[in-house]
Each structure stands twice: as C-alpha cells, then as structure tokens.
Amino acid sequence: MTRAELLADDPLWLILIKVVVVLLIGPLLTVFMIVWERKAIGRLQQRPGPNRVGPGGYFQSIADAIKLPFKEQIIPATADRKVYFLAPMIAVTPALLAFSVMPIGPQVSIFGEQTVLQLVDLPVGVLVVLACASVGVYGIVLAGWSSGSPYPLLGGLRSAAQVISYEIAMGLSIVGVVLYAQSLSTGDIVEAQQNGWFFYLLPFSFVIYLISMVGETNRAPFDLPEAESELVGGFHTEYSSMKFALFFLAEYTNMIVVSAFATTLFLGGWMAPWPISLIGDNYFNSGWWPILWFFGKMFVLLFCFIWLRATLPRFRYDQFMKIGWKVLVPLNLVWIVLIAGLRAIRGESDVTTGQILTYGGIVILVIIGLSFAFDRGRVIEDDDQVPITGGGYPVPPLDLEIPKAPKRKAVRGRNRRRPAAVGAGTDAEKESNDGDL
Numbered sequence: 097m098t099r100a101e102l103l104a105d106d107p108l109w110l111i112l113i114k115v116v117v118v119l120l121i122g123p124l125l126t127v128f129m130i131v132w133e134r135k136a137i138g139r140l141q142q143r144p145g146p147n148r149v150g151p152g153g154y155f156q157s158i159a160d161a162i163k164l165p166f167k168e169q170i171i172p173a174t175a176d177r178k179v180y181f182l183a184p185m186i187a188v189t190p191a192l193l194a195f196s197v198m199p200i201g202p203q204v205s206i207f208g209e210q211t212v213l214q215l216v217d218l219p220v221g222v223l224v225v226l227a228c229a230s231v232g233v234y235g236i237v238l239a240g241w242s243s244g245s246p247y248p249l250l251g252g253l254r255s256a257a258q259v260i261s262y263e264i265a266m267g268l269s270i271v272g273v274v275l276y277a278q279s280l281s282t283g284d285i286v287e288a289q290q291n292g293w294f295f296y297l298l299p300f301s302f303v304i305y306l307i308s309m310v311g312e313t314n315r316a317p318f319d320l321p322e323a324e325s326e327l328v329g330g331f332h333t334e335y336s337s338m339k340f341a342l343f344f345l346a347e348y349t350n351m352i353v354v355s356a357f358a359t360t361l362f363l364g365g366w367m368a369p370w371p372i373s374l375i376g377d378n379y380f381n382s383g384w385w386p387i388l389w390f391f392g393k394m395f396v397l398l399f400c401f402i403w404l405r406a407t408l409p410r411f412r413y414d415q416f417m418k419i420g421w422k423v424l425v426p427l428n429l430v431w432i433v434l435i436a437g438l439r440a441i442r443g444e445s446d447v448t449t450g451q452i453l454t455y456g457g458i459v460i461l462v463i464i465g466l467s468f469a470f471d472r473g474r475v476i477e478d479d480d481q482v483p484i485t486g487g488g489y490p491v492p493p494l495d496l497e498i499p500k501a502p503k504r505k506a507v508r509g510r511n512r513r514r515p516a517a518v519g520a521g522t523d524a525e526k527e528s529n530d531g532d533l
Contacts, residue, residue: 099283102203102212110206114215122192122349129348131157133402140406167337174244175334183242184335184342187235191349194228197221198356199283201366201386213366213387214283221282222274225357226267229312232346233259236314236321236331239343243334251330254413255314255321261420262311262318268428269305272298272435273361286365295362300431302362304424306400309354311420313347316405320413355397359390366390 097105106114131146131154138145146153171180201213218224233255240252274280276297277288295302311318322330332343359365366386367373373381380389411419438456 097210099199099212099214099217102210103214103217106211107209110209110211111215113206118195118215119192121195122352123345125352126345126348127157127161129351129398130160130344133405136399136402137406140403161341164341165338169337169339170334172244172334176242176244179238179242181339183235183239184339184346185235186238187232188342188346188349190228190232191346191353194225194353195356197224197282198360199286199365200390201384202382204384212283217281217283220280222270222280222285225353226263228353229350230259230263232350235346239335240331245334247327247329248331248333251321251323251327251333255331257417258311258314258318258320261417262308262424265304265420265424265428266308266312268425268432269301269308270361271432272301275435275439282360286360286367289364289367293362293364298362298435300427304428304431305358305362307419307424309358310401310404311416313350313354313401315347315351315401317408317410318416319410320416323410325410351398351401352394355394356390358397359393363393
C-alpha cells in the first residue's frame with residue numbers, strides 16, 4: 097500500500113493519537129528549546145545560563161510556564177479588545193497546524209495497525225507549510241495594530257514587510273526541490289532523496305532557504321519586529337501574562353516547523369545519514385529508528401538559530417531588505433533558470449549528475465578567478481574628498497584639532513554674603529567664606 101492508502105485506512109482512534117502528538121510537539125519542544133537556548137548562549141558567551149531551578153537549571157522553562165498564566169494581564173485603554181485577544185491565537189494556531197504534513201518516519205505498526213508516521217500526506221503539502229507561515233504573520237500585524245501604541249504598530253509593519261520579502265525568497269528556493277522531486281507532496285520529496293539528498297544536489301537553494309527561514313521567523317540577526325533598542329519590544333510590547341506566552345510559543349514553534357521543513361526538503365527527511373544507512377541492509381531506515389534521524393537533523397538546524405543569535409549583531413532595516421530583494425531573490429531566479437536548463441540537457445543526453453556538478457564547479461571557479469583578476473587590475477584613485485558614511489553624514493577629517501580652552505578671567509565684584517544654613521559652621525568659617533567670595 098502507498099502512503100496515501102495507509103493514511104486513508106487509519107482508524108479514528110489512531111488519527112486522534114496522531115493529532116494529539118502533532119499538537120504537543122510544538123509546546124514540548126518549545127519548553128526544551130527555551131532553556132537550551134539560554135544555556136547554550138551562556139556557554140558561547142562565557143557566562144552562566146539558568147542554573148537555579150531543577151538539576152542544572154533545566155526546569156527553568158517549566159517554572160516560567162507555570163508563572164506566566166498567573167501574571168497580571170495589563171490591557172491598554174486604547175486597545176481594540178477583540179482583535180487584541182484574537183491576535184495571539186491567530187499567530188500560534190497556523191504554527192501548530194504546519195507540522196501535520198511533515199513525514200516523521202516510514203511505515204510502522206502501532207498497536208497492530210499498519211500506518212505511516214505522518215498525520216496527512218497532501219498533494220500540495222509544501223504549499224500548506226508556506227500558507228501556514230504566511231497566515232501566522234497576520235497575528236503579529238494585528239497585535240501591533242490593536243495595541244493602540246506606536247511602537248507595536250511599527251513592529252507589526254516591519255514584520256509584514258519582512259515576511260513578504262523573505263517568503264518570496266523561501267518559495268523560490270523550494271522550486272528547485274520541486275523540479276527534482278516532480279511533486280509538491282512532502283512524502284514524495286523524502287522518497288525522491290533515496291539516491292542523494294538535495295542539500296548537495298541543490299546547494300544554492302539550501303543556503304538561500306537557511307537564510308530565508310531565519311528572516312521568516314523574525315530571529316536574530318533579523319529580529320527587526322522585536323528590536324528592543326528602538327521599539328522596546330516590538331509588536332508584543334503591550335502584551336503580558338498568557339498572551340505574551342502564546343507569542344513566545346508561536347515564535348519557537350515556527351522555528352521548529354521551518355527546521356523540520358528544511359530537514360524534509362534538503363536533508364533526506366527521516367532517512368539515516370550516509371554511513372549508517374549502509375549498515376544492516378537498510379535496517380536503520382525502517383521501524384522507529386527514522387524518528388531519531390529526523391529529530392537529530394532538526395536539532396542541528398535549531399542550534400544554528402541559537403548560534404546566530406549568540407554571534408551576530410542585528411542588521412539595520414535597510415540592510416535587511418537589501419539582502420532579501422537585491423541578493424536572495426535575483427540569485428534564486430538565476431539558479432532556477434540554471435536548474436531547468438541542466439535538467440533539460442540531462443533529459444536529452446546521457447550526462448550524469450556528477451559531470452554536471454563538476455563542469456558547473458569549473459565554470460564557477462573560472463568566473464571567480466576572472467572577477468579577482470579584473471578587480472586587481474582596477475586602479476583606485478585617491479582624492480582629497482571627505483569619506484561619507486552609509487547614513488550620508490560626513491566623517492570628521494583626520495587632521496582635526498580641538499582648539500584650546502580660553503583662559504578664564506577672575507570675576508571682580510563686590511563681596512556678597514552667602515545665606516548661611518542654620519547652625520552651619522562657626523563665625524570664623526563664615527568670615528573666611530565671605531573672603532573667598
């Protein structure tokens with residue numbers, strides 16, 4: 097039976113079990129991710145992370161999850177209450193639903209029932225994930241607008257522009273995967289990687305997707321909607337208690353979803369890595385073992401989020417938009433044309449993938465070498481103009497000399513008696529003070 101036939105044959109009790117598991121993956125991993133991120137960043141920055149609650153501080157997230165519902169809810173007087181309450185739920189619901197199309201494993205037996213470790217395998221599963229990511233931003237935009245405050249509104253507008261920009265780059269990076277897999281189904285994409293994972297067959301698509309997924313989830317160094325330095329806290333500045341916890345849950349669940357999506361598209365999904373996959377006649381690609389490989393790859397990508405946050409400073413907004421529109425989108429379009437051309441050449445002749453990668457690498461090296469050669473031959477004229485910074489403000493000249501302070505002239509005038517404080521000093525001290533005046 098195919099994956100679709102196995103999923104269609106699932107009884108109701110098995111479907112309910114899968115629904116509960118899919119809905120719990122996001123919250124449970126969020127609890128782990130928060131404390132893991134704080135401890136990893138503490139180690140990377142040579143400072144202690146959470147170390148008080150529980151053994152090694154690993155119960156800190158549980159303590160926060162218990163504390164937040166009991167915090168006082170502060171609602172701004174100018175807020176649109178209906179939209180203000182709905183915004184966190186709109187943000188978190190699509191993030192939880194996106195995991196339903198992820199193939200976590202192959203065919204297994206659960207209480208004697210043969211099924212696949214996936215809730216639903218849709219013919220357009222890739223588009224479902226992209227749609228969930230797009231709908232989730234409505235919660236952020238509505239949260240910024242409904243708060244009735246200027247800083248959250250600016251954060252919401254930034255998030256809308258950010259998601260539009262990087263959603264295009266992310267969608268274009270998936271086109272190459274669809275061309276190779278000949279399907280939009282996530283299950284078919286994993287099965288198409290049996291002879292080679294797409295991360296080395298489509299390296300540019302993989303790199304562009306990694307950059308886009310960081311911008312899509314509003315994470316550092318692309319966390320412009322939450323920029324504390326200029327927006328206090330961004331779109332969720334006016335939120336507290338459980339509503340703030342829902343935004344926190346939506347952010348980390350989106351990180352988990354895009355990491356699982358990258359694992360499915362480029363890293364072979366639930367398939368074992370190369371050396372392990374050769375052991376025991378594909379033994380580690382069957383049964384319950386693939387769950388370990390799927391979540392292992394996903395945690396590697398999640399650690400990249402933590403690593404970036406601990407390492408890189410926040411981009412300026414103009415730099416961020418420039419990367420999306422002037423770098424990622426044009427490169428994606430050129431890469432798609434190259435992929436389509438190479439697949440057409442391969443379909444008409446007996447050219448292997450290895451030969452295509454070899455010749456393509458040679459062409460890229462020649463182009464890089466020519467660019468360095470032309471750059472070295474270029475003469476840079478030295479002029480006496482004042483260098484201009486990125487913001488359009490002139491830099492002070494290097495020979496700037498600060499003038500010396502003028503000498504102060506002694507003020508001569510009639511002596512004035514200071515009003516003495518009650519009981520302060522003796523008569524002799526008062527006379528000496530008057531003399532100083």
